Amino acid sequence: xxxxxxxxxxxxxxxxxxxxxxxxxxxxxxxxxxxxxxxxxxxxxxxxxxxxxxxxxxxxxxxxxxxxxxxxxxxxxxxxxxxxxxxxxxxxxxxxxxxxxxxxxxxxxxxxxxxxxxxxxxxxxxxxxxxxxxxxxxxxxxxxxxxxxxxxxxxxxxxxxxxxxxxxxxxxxxxxxxxxxxxxxxxxxxxxxxxxxxxxxxxxxxxxxxxxxxxxxxxxxxxxxxxxxxxxxxxxxxxx
Numbered sequence: 001x002x003x004x005x006x007x008x009x010x011x012x013x014x015x016x017x018x019x020x021x022x023x024x025x026x027x028x029x030x031x032x033x034x035x036x037x038x039x040x041x042x043x044x045x046x047x048x049x050x051x052x053x054x055x056x057x058x059x060x061x062x063x064x065x066x067x068x069x070x071x072x073x074x075x076x077x078x079x080x081x082x083x084x085x086x087x088x089x090x091x092x093x094x095x096x097x098x099x100x101x102x103x104x105x106x107x108x109x110x111x112x113x114x115x116x117x118x119x120x121x122x123x124x125x126x127x128x129x130x131x132x133x134x135x136x137x138x139x140x141x142x143x144x145x146x147x148x149x150x151x152x153x154x155x156x157x158x159x160x161x162x163x164x165x166x167x168x169x170x171x172x173x174x175x176x177x178x179x180x181x182x183x184x185x186x187x188x189x190x191x192x193x194x195x196x197x198x199x200x201x202x203x204x205x206x207x208x209x210x211x212x213x214x215x216x217x218x219x220x221x222x223x224x225x226x227x228x229x230x231x232x233x234x235x236x237x238x239x240x
Contacts, residue, residue, distance in 0.1 A: 005228045007157035009048040009124065012039065013147035014162045016057035016085055018218050026057060027088050035162075036092035038224040039129060043098055047228055048124040050154055051131045052147040053089060055081025061139070075139035079106060082143060086133035087111065099128040105137030105146070117153050124154065144198040148205035159211050160227065161198065162218025167235035168197050185237045187213075197237075206237070213237040 014035065021028025043049055058081035064074030086102045093100045101123050102112035112133065113119065120130045135146040144161075151159040164174075168190070171179040187207040191200060197215055198206075206213050216227050216234035226232030 003045065003229065005042075005045045005047050006230045007047065007228065009050075009154065009156050010042075010158050010160055010228070011050045011052065011147055011151035011154065011156045012160045012162060012224065013052045013144065014054065014218055015143075016054040016081065018057075018162060018164075019053070019085060019088070020057045027085065029092075032088055032092045034221065035218060036089060036096060036098075038218075038222060039093060040096045040098050041222065041225045042228050043127065043129060045225065045228060048127070049129050050120070050124060050150065050156070051086075051089065051129065052143055052150060053082055053085040053131065053133070054143040055079070055085060057081075058084060072139035075135075075141075076106075079134040079137070082135060083108065083112070083133040086131040089131055093129055099126075100131065101128055102131045102133055105132070105134040121154060141201065142199050144202040145205065148198070148202040148209075148211065151211055152205060152209040156211065158214055159206060160214045160216065160224070162224065163197070163215055164217065164219065166217040166220065166223075166233040168195055168215050168237070170195075182235050185235065186240055187237060190237055203237075207239070210239065 019027045019032055021031035055078045059077050061075035061078030065071040083104055090100045090102050103115040103120055104112050105115045107114050123130050132150045135143050168182050169179040173179040187203050214234050214236050216223050223232055227234050
């Protein structure tokens with residue numbers, strides 16, 4: 001069986017909640033290591049990989065705003081949570097021998113690099129995994145939008161979103177056993193059907209840059225590698 005990857009350079013978007021495992025808050029070390037091992041196996045295929053990790057396992061800006069906080073201030077707190085997750089993933093990857101760099105959209109030079117597009121591209125060309133932290137650096141934008149933006153800036157072949165289920169469904173399959181699983185969708189179908197796999201701004205950025213979105217389950221061991229080999233279960237979003 002061919003071990004040739006279907007894409008040369010990709011961005012993997014993971015929610016902060018994906019790092020929690022069975023916990024109610026924070027990071028579960030075993031879960032982080034499992035995801036890091038999946039990333040390591042994809043790097044071993046020769047794929048250039050960058051990541052964006054959400055911060056919802058620590059703090060969600062939109063939830064803070066809903067409870068009465070100033071929205072911009074809450075979003076900045078959420079950005080700091082993504083930096084914490086990025087550093088945790090960097091530690092797990094480097095313990096596996098994977099060279100990794102964290103770049104933050106908010107300058108914090110004591111712990112990571114500032115986001116510099118050309119430097120990030122050079123890191124990836126050298127086989128290093130780059131983790132983009134602090135979203136876009138602006139409030140009112142989600143990490144989904146940051147992922148689409150960074151994927152476009154890096155010239156990625158695809159944007160992958162690791163979720164709780166193995167693709168996009170017509171409804172939550174954990175609540176509705178009759179939910180239909182899609183194999184392929186267009187960007188406009190995702191928006192028109194309000195499937196909410198990513199926010200509208202992220203879908204629009206991907207569509208404008210002809211960037212395919214591939215949705216799969218991050219919790220299935222080896223799923224990221226399988227998707228990179230064109231195997232396993234996933235949903236692809238692109239134009240017809």
